[in-house]
Structures are given as structure tokens and as C-alpha cells.
Amino acid sequence: MRIIKLDAIDSTNLYLRRLSLKERLVDYTVVVASSQEKGKGQMGANWVSEPHKNLMVSVFKGHLDLPANHAFYLSRAVALAVVATLNGLGVPNLSIKWPNDILSDNKKICGILIENVFKGHCVSSSIIGIGLNVNQENFDELPQASSLKCVTGRDFDLDEVLIALLGDLKAYLAVLASTNYQAELKTAYERLLFKRGEIAEFTTKTGAAFKGVIQAVSTSGKLQVLVAGNKVEEFDLKEITLAY
Structure with missing residues (x-):
């Protein structure tokens, strides 16, 4: 594992992508930034974070060889890894808001942005971006945002959170190499799915x-x-937004 720590940067995902064009990255090359100016979430949404208070990390994972139509299992694995880390830190009432936002007490504390590289019919490698609100307390104009400190009342050491997260990430990504990964990840993910089995409100595009x-x-x-x-319909991320 190689960990690159930076101060101000445009985006940890962008940094890793540029680095991958210059050199052959080893598995679990990790980029961590104290602040980033162009952090992105799903659908190009901006990820706003106070410097030195949160965890902004991107991880390169190669040798995936995951069938392209199973790419979402990678998203499931990453979300479950984050939940495992937060459980270990004593963060309460965790859930996964489709597709992969992590909530505590129904407020967003973590966003995930995964950028895959495809070769043929497989995902060959991926850059996994994770933005975790850790010690930030002020979320002006973001009423649905929260942080580890807000929900637990205590400060966290960012390096300790990072090491725990990387350990859980390696463990859950290893599941993708097992023969039973589909059932295992699907069951665990849906058990934590926000609003599952409840009446939820949606907005179309x-x-x-x-x-x-x-x-x-x-x-x-x-x-x-x-x-x-009484019909079951399927929607992708670009078609609907799920309300909190």
C-alpha cells in the first residue's frame, strides 16, 4: 500500500487519474488531501468540506476483472466497508441511501464516487473516492449533512479513521473475488438500504x-x-431522486 498525503488539491480522484497516466499504479495507491477545491459527488454534485476536518481519500484498485454488468457490486462493497468502519467507531443508526451515500440518523455523513476503467466486458480497475465528514460541525445551507462529531459528540483522529477505513475496504473488496460475492454483498447492502419497505418520496428528472x-x-x-x-418499476440514478 502506498499513501500519498497532500494539502490543497483540486480533487483526489483527479490526482490519482493524472498519476495513472504517468506511471503504473500499485494496488491500493491512496491519495489523501487536507482540502480539495473541486471535489465531486454523484451526478457531478460539488463536495464541500472544511480544510483539515474531514477525510477526503481516493484509492486505486486494480486487477478487479469484474463483469461489466456487475460493476454495482463494487459500489455495494465500498458502501459496506464504510459502514463497517463507522460501526467500529461507534457511529449510530447507519444506513445506505441509494446508490451509496452513507447516513447516520438519516443525515449524510459520507459520499462515494467510483470511476471505473473497462477492458472488454470487465471492470479492470477503479478509482474509489470517499468523502467522509469527520470533525466538521458547521453545515450552512446543507440541512441534510452531518459528521461523526455531530452524531457522537467527540473528535476523531483522521489518521486513525483512515487506517480503519483502508482495512475494511481491503476486506470488502476481497469479497469480490469469492464465488458467492453476489448474494453476500446484495443481502448485506439491502439490509442497510435507507427507506426500504417504507413509503418514500421521489422526484423524476x-x-x-x-x-x-x-x-x-x-x-x-x-x-x-x-x-x-402494484407494479415494480426500475429506475437508474439519472431518472429519479430519493428524498430524505
């Missing part, structure tokens, strides 16, 4: 609102929702 009951997540990562007429 055209702004239309509707209600439904989350059933599961498909192999490809589509959200399966029981809607009016």
Missing part, C-alpha cells in the same frame, strides 16, 4: 413527484420501487 416503496436494487444498480398499480 422532469420534476414530477411520486411515492413508492423501495423493494431492492437490481444487479446493475437500478432501484426497484413498488409504485401505483
Whole structure:
């Protein structure tokens, strides 16, 4: 494992991507930044973080050889690794908001952005970006955001959180090499799925609102929702937004 620590940077994912064009990266090359100016979340959303208070990390994972239509199992594994780390730190009431935001007490404390490289019909490597709110307490204009300190009332050592996270990440990514990874990761992920089995509110990309009951997540990562007429429909990330 190689850990690169930086101060101000545009984005840890972008840094790793540029580095991969210059040299052959070893498995678990890790980039950690004290602050980043162009951090991104899902769908290009900005990730805003106070310097020196949170964990902004990107991890290179090669040799995946994961079938392309199973790419979402990587997302499942990463989300479960983060939850395992937070459980170990005593963070309460954890859940996964589809596709891979991590919530505590129904507020977002972690975002994940995974950028895959495909070769043929397989995911060959990936850059896994994780933004974890750790010691930040002020979230102006972000009422659904929180942090480890906000929910536990105590400060955390960022290096200790990083080491724990990397250990859990390696353990869960190793599951992808097992013969039973599909059932194991799907079951564990859906057990933690936010609003599963409850009436949830959604907004379509055209702004239309509707209600439904989350059933599961498909192999490809589509959200399966029981809607009016007792029908189960599938939606991808670009089609709907799930309300908190």
C-alpha cells in the first residue's frame, strides 16, 4: 500500500487519474488531501468540506476483472466497508441511501464516487473516492449533512479513521473475488438500504413527484420501487431522486 498525503488539491480522484497516466499504479495507491477545491459527488454534485476536518481519500484498485454488468457490486462493497468502519467507531443508526451515500440518523455523513476503467466486458480497475465528514460541525445551507462529531459528540483522529477505513475496504473488496460475492454483498447492502419497505418520496428528472416503496436494487444498480398499480418499476440514478 502506498499513501500519498497532500494539502490543497483540486480533487483526489483527479490526482490519482493524472498519476495513472504517468506511471503504473500499485494496488491500493491512496491519495489523501487536507482540502480539495473541486471535489465531486454523484451526478457531478460539488463536495464541500472544511480544510483539515474531514477525510477526503481516493484509492486505486486494480486487477478487479469484474463483469461489466456487475460493476454495482463494487459500489455495494465500498458502501459496506464504510459502514463497517463507522460501526467500529461507534457511529449510530447507519444506513445506505441509494446508490451509496452513507447516513447516520438519516443525515449524510459520507459520499462515494467510483470511476471505473473497462477492458472488454470487465471492470479492470477503479478509482474509489470517499468523502467522509469527520470533525466538521458547521453545515450552512446543507440541512441534510452531518459528521461523526455531530452524531457522537467527540473528535476523531483522521489518521486513525483512515487506517480503519483502508482495512475494511481491503476486506470488502476481497469479497469480490469469492464465488458467492453476489448474494453476500446484495443481502448485506439491502439490509442497510435507507427507506426500504417504507413509503418514500421521489422526484423524476422532469420534476414530477411520486411515492413508492423501495423493494431492492437490481444487479446493475437500478432501484426497484413498488409504485401505483402494484407494479415494480426500475429506475437508474439519472431518472429519479430519493428524498430524505
